[in-house]
Amino acid sequence: MVVGIRRRELALAVVLAGVSGFLDAVGYISLGGYFVSFISGNSTTMAAEAAQGAWHGAGRAMGLVGLFFVGVLAGSVLSRIGDGRTVVLWATTGLVTVSAVARSLGVGVPAVLLIAVAMGLLNATFLRGGEVSVGLTYMTGTLVKAGQRLVDALTGGPRWAWARHMVLWVALTGGALGGAFAYAHWHLAAFWIADGVLFAAAVTTTVVRRVTQTAIETPRS
Known part of the structure; x- marks a missing residue:
């Protein structure tokens, strides 16, 4: 839970939610209305397209769902290696880097599809007991919790617990807005912006966690 971190x-989490929104907006525009991380939207699109006999569109939506799921599987495996969080972050950064390079080489659509795998992978960043504790690419449940905590605040509960949930939605929405503007100016080269942010987040997380672990292991005199 967000309130427990x-x-x-x-x-x-705020930074990564922003990156998720950024990449989803870039992917959505470049793919003509299909998402790389909003899987509920792709599932609805798949069903609607299939009902109308638009099998090509349904297949594209289903393919993105499948790629995201592959990323989830990969994230679950990588999170069990070493310091799982940093491994997942570096793997996600690596995939986005490959996508950015592929786009630079003129391989557009496959580059975008690889982002769907990266987004599934990203959700393994925050785990507790093997379960996702902070969702980074989906916000429906986050908004529900924000609403519940806001009512708690108005009835004598913790005053600002709701804001911890709401800030993630704001981050994702702001990231999506930034992604839309970036795509309008640089098209898929916008991947490099997200890649830079992810790289900085991975480096910072690695350093902080190593320093923290060293402090824990160092005996006090």
Whole structure:
């Protein structure tokens, strides 16, 4: 749960939610109305297209769902290796880098499709007991929790617990807005912006977690 994580973890979650929104907007525009991380939207699109006999569109939506699922599987595996969080972050950064390079080489659509795998992978960043504790690419449940916590605040509960949930939605929405503007100016070269942010997040997380672990392991005199 968002309310159960530390401030620096919340800061990382906000950054990653923003990147998720950014990449989803770039993917949505470039693919003509299909998402690379909003799988509920792709599922609805797939069903609507199939009902109308538009099998090509239904297949495209289903393919994106499948690629996202592959990313989820990969994230579940990688999260069990070493310091799972940093492994997942570096793997996600690597996939986005490959996508950006592929786009630079003129391989457009496959580059975008690889982002769907990266987004599935990204959701393994925050795990607790093997389950996702902070969703980074989907916000329906987050908004539900924000509403519930806001009512709690108005009836004598924790005053600002709702804001921890709401800030993730704001981050994703702001990231999506940034992604739309970036695509309008640089098209798929906008991948490099997201890649730079992910790289910085991965480096920072790696350093912070190593310093923290060293401090824990160092005996006090």
